[in-house]
Amino acid sequence: MSESSKASEHSEEKVIQPAAFMSRRKLGTLPPLGKIPQTDARVLAKIEIPVYVLDLENIRITWANRAGLDFMKLDSDTFNHQESLALPAPFSDPAHIRRLRNYLLANTEDEERTESVTVVIDGQPTNITCAVDEQPFTDGRLGLLVQVTSISNTDVSQLRIAQALLFTNSMISMYTESGELIYENPVSRLHRPKSAANLPDRFCNDRDYHAIREALQTRLQTNLVCLMKAGEGNRWHDVTARRGHDPVTGEQTILISAIDVTKRLEAEHEVRYLAHHDTLTGLPNRTYLEIAINRHLDEAELNDAQGAMLFVDLDRFKTINDTLGHLVGDDLLIQVAKRLEAIGKDLGFVARLGGDEFVLLLSNFPDHDLIEEVAEHMRQELSRPYVVGGHNLQITLSVGVALYPEHGRDLDTLMRKADLAMYRAKDLGRDRYCFFNTRMAEDAEERLRVENALRHAINNDEFELHYQPRLNAQNNHITGAESLLRWHHPSRGLISAGVFIEVAEETGLIDAIGEWVAENAMRQQKAWEEQGYPVTLSINLSPAQFKREPLPEILIDLANKLDITPSRVKFEITESLLLKETATTLHQLTQLRDAGFQLEIDDFGTGYSNLGYLQRYPVSALKIDRSFISDRKRWPIVQMITQMGRLLNLSIVAEGIETLEQLAQIRTVHCQEYQGFLYSPAVSADEFLHLLKQDRQQRRTARRL
Missing domain, CATH: 3.30.70.270 (Reverse transcriptase/Diguanylate cyclase domain)
Structure with a gap:
C-alpha cells in the first residue's frame, strides 16, 4: 500500500460523497463467504460509491456492490461465479494488512478512519481514498468494510513517491514552523500517541526539541538520536530534521524522519557492557x-x-x-x-x-x-x-x-x-x-637478569658439579658424596645453586637444569665405578620437578641408558614435597623406590616433621639440617630425630659438621653418616677422586696395623 501525496496539477480527482448511514454504520453479521442479507444488499446496491467487504485472513473480496464491480471493471456474473475475488495491490500485501488490522484495533474511539491507497485496475494505477471500518464475520474473524470516497488519476512519479512513503519503516511527518502537525505517513500515525500530535510533544526531553530548532536556524538539516514518545512507550529514535516548504500553502515547514533504533541501541549497549x-x-x-x-x-x-x-x-x-x-x-x-x-x-x-x-x-x-x-x-x-x-x-x-x-x-x-x-x-x-617499595623493583629486575642469564647458561654449558664427601660417622671413611650444582657465571664467577635455584623453579628452567644434573652425576658415578671406586652419589630433586608426572620415567630411562646401578644413586627430596600429601607424589616416589633408587629427606626438621608421612612415603634416610648441628641449644632436637629414625629403621645423616666436638656429639646419638667442612667442602670431580685415593690408602694402612 502507498500513501498518496496531495493531488498535483497533473492529477484529476473525482470526489464521491458517501451515503450518510455508511460513514459509521456497521453491516449486519455476514455469512462465512461474506454474503450479506438481501435487504442490506438491495440498499447497498443503490449506493453510487464502490463498497467492498474484505476477508483480511484469506486476503479476498467477499462482497462488492454494483459501483464496486464497475470500478474494478467486473460483471456480476463473473464475481458470483468466483464467490470471492483476490484483493488488488496493495491490499494483497500481508504486511499492509497487518498494519491496517493493528491500526483498526488501536483506534477504539468513534472517529473516522481513512486510507489513501493506489490500486491497479486494468493496468492503470489509480489513487483512491477509502473510509474503512471493521466488519466481524460469523466465525469471529475480523473483516473490513471499505467505501471509496475519492478517485484520482495521478502521474506515475507521484504514485511511486506515495508508494515509498506508505511502505517505509521510517515515521515521516511534516509540521508548521510553530510545530503543528500538517501531515504524517501511516507508520507515524500508527506509532504516535494521540496526545503527541504536535512536534514539541513528540520529544521526552525538551532539550532535544530545542536542539533541533536551534540547529535548523543555521543549517538546512540536522540529525539527533533521542528519546521520543510512542504508542509502545518511550523509545529511542534516530531523528533527521530538515527545513522545507508546504507544497500546498508555500509556508515554511519542518520535515521529520524518525527511525526506531531502540533495539539497536540496546544491542550496542549489551555489546559495550560485555566488552567492559x-x-x-x-x-x-x-x-x-x-x-x-x-x-x-x-x-x-x-x-x-x-x-x-x-x-x-x-x-x-x-x-x-x-x-x-x-x-x-x-x-x-x-x-x-x-x-x-x-x-x-x-x-x-x-x-x-x-x-x-x-x-x-x-x-x-x-x-x-x-x-x-x-x-x-x-x-x-x-x-x-x-x-x-x-x-x-x-x-x-x-x-x-x-x-x-x-x-x-x-x-x-x-x-x-x-x-x-x-x-x-x-x-x-x-x-x-x-x-x-623500591627494593621490590630491584629484586624483580635482578630476578629477570638471573633468568635471562640462566637460559644462556643452559645453552652454553656453564654448569659444573661439585661433590661433598659423605663419611661413616664411626670410622671416618668416605661412603659416598652429594652432588652439588655450581654455575660459572660470566661476571660473578663460580656461584652455588642457592643463589639461582628459586628463579629456576619459578620460571620452569628447573626441569632442564635438573635433568642436566642427574645425567652428569650418573655419568660421573659410572666413571668412578669403572676406575674402581663404586661410591654412592646423592642427587637433589626440586619439588618443582615433581610437577612433571614423567619425572620417574626420565630418571629410570637415564639410568638404563648409562648402565647405572640404581642402588648407587640416592635422590634427596625436601619435607615440603611430602607435606603436599598428593597421590601423584606418592606414586612418583614409589616408582623410584621400586626401580632400586634410594630416597632421603634433606634438611629434615625444618618443616612440620611427623611420623605420619615418614611411614607413608618410601624413604630410607633422614638428613638433619645444619641449623640443628650448629646450635647447642637445639641438640635435643637432634636426639629426637635420631630416636625417630631408629624407630622407623631409617639411616641418619648429619649435615654441616665443622668441629671435632660436633662429630663427637653425633657419634653419641648414633648417626650413621655425616658431611661437612670438618672433612671437606664440596670439590671438583678431580679433587674428589684425589680424596677417594687418599681414603683408600688410609683404609689399607689401617688394615696393616
Whole structure:
C-alpha cells in the first residue's frame, strides 16, 4: 500500500460523497463467504460509491456492490461465479494488512478512519481514498468494510513517491514552523500517541526539541538520536530534521524522519557492557579499568590528589577449584566480588582482572594510615566464612598496594608495582598486605637478569658439579658424596645453586637444569665405578620437578641408558614435597623406590616433621639440617630425630659438621653418616677422586696395623 501525496496539477480527482448511514454504520453479521442479507444488499446496491467487504485472513473480496464491480471493471456474473475475488495491490500485501488490522484495533474511539491507497485496475494505477471500518464475520474473524470516497488519476512519479512513503519503516511527518502537525505517513500515525500530535510533544526531553530548532536556524538539516514518545512507550529514535516548504500553502515547514533504533541501541549497549564487564561477577574488567583509570589519574593530577591501587589475589584458590570443582569456585568468586564491590562503593571502584585477581582503586586518599585501614578492613571482610554449594569455606588474601603518584602515574606502572607488593605478601606467608617499595623493583629486575642469564647458561654449558664427601660417622671413611650444582657465571664467577635455584623453579628452567644434573652425576658415578671406586652419589630433586608426572620415567630411562646401578644413586627430596600429601607424589616416589633408587629427606626438621608421612612415603634416610648441628641449644632436637629414625629403621645423616666436638656429639646419638667442612667442602670431580685415593690408602694402612 502507498500513501498518496496531495493531488498535483497533473492529477484529476473525482470526489464521491458517501451515503450518510455508511460513514459509521456497521453491516449486519455476514455469512462465512461474506454474503450479506438481501435487504442490506438491495440498499447497498443503490449506493453510487464502490463498497467492498474484505476477508483480511484469506486476503479476498467477499462482497462488492454494483459501483464496486464497475470500478474494478467486473460483471456480476463473473464475481458470483468466483464467490470471492483476490484483493488488488496493495491490499494483497500481508504486511499492509497487518498494519491496517493493528491500526483498526488501536483506534477504539468513534472517529473516522481513512486510507489513501493506489490500486491497479486494468493496468492503470489509480489513487483512491477509502473510509474503512471493521466488519466481524460469523466465525469471529475480523473483516473490513471499505467505501471509496475519492478517485484520482495521478502521474506515475507521484504514485511511486506515495508508494515509498506508505511502505517505509521510517515515521515521516511534516509540521508548521510553530510545530503543528500538517501531515504524517501511516507508520507515524500508527506509532504516535494521540496526545503527541504536535512536534514539541513528540520529544521526552525538551532539550532535544530545542536542539533541533536551534540547529535548523543555521543549517538546512540536522540529525539527533533521542528519546521520543510512542504508542509502545518511550523509545529511542534516530531523528533527521530538515527545513522545507508546504507544497500546498508555500509556508515554511519542518520535515521529520524518525527511525526506531531502540533495539539497536540496546544491542550496542549489551555489546559495550560485555566488552567492559566480567561475565561471571558483573564487575568492570581490565578493559574498563584501562579506560576508567586514565580519567581518575587525570583528575588526580589536576586536583593534586593522591590515591592507591590495591591488587588482590586469593590465597590457594586453585585448591578450591581442584578439590570442590569450578562451579563452587565460580560461586565463591561471585560472593567475593559482591563483598569487594560493597567495600569499594564509596571509596573508588573495583575491577576483576581475571581468575582470582581483583583491583580496588582508591581515589583521593592522601592518608597512608587510612589506606592501611582500608586494606586491613578488606582483608578481614573477605576472610569471613562463605557458604558455597553446601560447603563452609574460609579464604585468605594477599594484597599489594601501590600509591599514586608516588609509585606511578599510569596503569601499567601501578599494576606492576602493586603486583610486586602482592607477591611480597605471599612470600611473607600470605594473608596480609604489603606496600610497594623500591627494593621490590630491584629484586624483580635482578630476578629477570638471573633468568635471562640462566637460559644462556643452559645453552652454553656453564654448569659444573661439585661433590661433598659423605663419611661413616664411626670410622671416618668416605661412603659416598652429594652432588652439588655450581654455575660459572660470566661476571660473578663460580656461584652455588642457592643463589639461582628459586628463579629456576619459578620460571620452569628447573626441569632442564635438573635433568642436566642427574645425567652428569650418573655419568660421573659410572666413571668412578669403572676406575674402581663404586661410591654412592646423592642427587637433589626440586619439588618443582615433581610437577612433571614423567619425572620417574626420565630418571629410570637415564639410568638404563648409562648402565647405572640404581642402588648407587640416592635422590634427596625436601619435607615440603611430602607435606603436599598428593597421590601423584606418592606414586612418583614409589616408582623410584621400586626401580632400586634410594630416597632421603634433606634438611629434615625444618618443616612440620611427623611420623605420619615418614611411614607413608618410601624413604630410607633422614638428613638433619645444619641449623640443628650448629646450635647447642637445639641438640635435643637432634636426639629426637635420631630416636625417630631408629624407630622407623631409617639411616641418619648429619649435615654441616665443622668441629671435632660436633662429630663427637653425633657419634653419641648414633648417626650413621655425616658431611661437612670438618672433612671437606664440596670439590671438583678431580679433587674428589684425589680424596677417594687418599681414603683408600688410609683404609689399607689401617688394615696393616
